[in-house]
Amino acid sequence: MAERTNPITPAGFAALRERYEQLFAIDRPAVVEIVHWAAGNGDRSENGDYIYGRQKLRAIDWELGQLSKKMKVAQILDPSKQEDRSRIFFGACVTIADVDDVERTITILGDDEADASNGRIGWNAPLSRALRGARVGDVKTVNLPTGPKEWEVLRIDYPLGE
Numbered sequence: 001m002a003e004r005t006n007p008i009t010p011a012g013f014a015a016l017r018e019r020y021e022q023l024f025a026i027d028r029p030a031v032v033e034i035v036h037w038a039a040g041n042g043d044r045s046e047n048g049d050y051i052y053g054r055q056k057l058r059a060i061d062w063e064l065g066q067l068s069k070k071m072k073v074a075q076i077l078d079p080s081k082q083e084d085r086s087r088i089f090f091g092a093c094v095t096i097a098d099v100d101d102v103e104r105t106i107t108i109l110g111d112d113e114a115d116a117s118n119g120r121i122g123w124n125a126p127l128s129r130a131l132r133g134a135r136v137g138d139v140k141t142v143n144l145p146t147g148p149k150e151w152e153v154l155r156i157d158y159p160l161g162e
Contacts, residue, residue: 005075007090007123008110013076016112020067023060031056070112080159088131088156090123095155096131103154127151 008016031053038050079091088094093107104119108131111122121128130142131153139152 006070006073006110006112007075007077008112009091010076010078012110012113013071013074016067016071016074020064020071023064023067028057028060028064031060074110082158085156085158086135088134088153091158093157093159094131094153096151097154098149098151104151 034049035053035057038044038047038053041047041050044050077090082089082091088108090108090110093105095103095105097103106119106121106127108123108128109120111124114120114122114125116125126144127142130140131151134140134153136153136156139150141148141150
């Protein structure tokens with residue numbers, strides 16, 4: 001089975017790395033210190049600091065593993081370097097309208113950068129998949145849980161390079 005890539009912007013990758021470094025260099029050592037201290041207090045079976053600390057340590061180790069896997073398969077793409085700005089690709093900021101002329105502006109980013117409430121949708125979201133490669137004026141159908149919905153592409157923008 002082919003390894004799945006994780007397209008992500010440079011800023012999104014930096015955020016993943018920052019979170020990893022925070023957990024690894026600051027949070028984990030602090031919890032290890034608490035667990036070590038609590039273990040020295042005697043009976044561990046009823047020691048809340050010890051039990052909670054071990055659970056917290058497992059959660060941190062799990063998140064570190066997840067972040068490590070995501071960073072390993074990350075494909076860093078800079079949307080400002082997109083050459084074909086007439087079509088929708090990774091990093092595009094797109095204005096679309098439905099059949100009732102309700103407009104919506106979205107930015108297509110990596111799945112780890114998604115925040116639908118702020119118009120940032122993941123590369124593998126149904127709407128993103130439907131819009132990939134579209135041009136201004138194209139009408140695309142998105143299959144939603146409530147049924148198919150059509151969207152017309154009104155505008156495509158990409159961030160400007162430095």
